Amino acid sequence: VKAFLSFDLSTLPAGATLTSARLELNLVNVLGNPTTDLGDLMADLVIYGPMFPDGLTYVGNTQLGNLAVITSNSTPGVKSTSVLFGVNQMRAMNLTRFQVRLRFRNAEQNFDAQDTRLEFEDAESSLGTGAVPLLIIVYEIPNP
Numbered sequence: 001v002k003a004f005l006s007f008d009l010s011t012l013p014a015g016a017t018l019t020s021a022r023l024e025l026n027l028v029n030v031l032g033n034p035t036t037d038l039g040d041l042m043a044d045l046v047i048y049g050p051m052f053p054d055g056l057t058y059v060g061n062t063q064l065g066n067l068a069v070i071t072s073n074s075t076p077g078v079k080s081t082s083v084l085f086g087v088n089q090m091r092a093m094n095l096t097r098f099q100v101r102l103r104f105r106n107a108e109q110n111f112d113a114q115d116t117r118l119e120f121e122d123a124e125s126s127l128g129t130g131a132v133p134l135l136i137i138v139y140e141i142p143n144p
Contacts, residue, residue, distance in 0.1 A: 003102040003120070004048070007135040009087065010096040016139040021087040022080050023068070023100070025120045026131035030074045032116030039105030041070040041079075041118060045086045046101045070102060074118065078131060087137065098135060 005023075012018075023043065035041065045067045068081040083100070090098050121129045 002107075004046070004052070005100050005102070005133055006048075007098045008096065009090060009098055012091070012137065012139065013141055016141050018084060018088060018091075018137060018139045020136075020138045021082065021084040021098075022134075022136045023070070023083045024078055024080045024134040024136060025070060026078050026129055026133075027071065027074075027076050027118055028121055028127045028129055029119035030076065030117075031119075032114050033074065034104065034116045034118050035072055035074050037116050038107055040072045042066055042103055042105055043068045043070055043081070043083065043086075043100040044103065045089060046099050047095065047097075048099055049097075067100065071118075079120075083135070087135075 067086045068083055070081055071079040083098070086100070087098050119127070120133070121127050121131050123132050125132055
């Protein structure tokens, strides 16, 4: 199981210098022992554009694999990690979206035939927490 996130970067001022960029996700439910069985939850930098990812994006299409570790544990709550390098990469390519694929480090190694997953709140807050995925960017604008 993989998940995809896409954030708009078009409102960032052209001359801005980014000082930080953090991805925050609210882990709500846990089934099985995902980080024990499957390893760290990773974020890969991908480019899939305005349409939902196709099959190639699920297995490849990474601009930068292993951009960041989202979490190494299955404790519910907000998980936060720096993605500054990835956001800067997207801006350097003049792209207006920051897109990541979430996957477990060892996704093909769940051999116990048990459901194993982490469930995060989505942008629609369908799990009812209100803590939707966030990309928090701090930047400086040079004086004219």
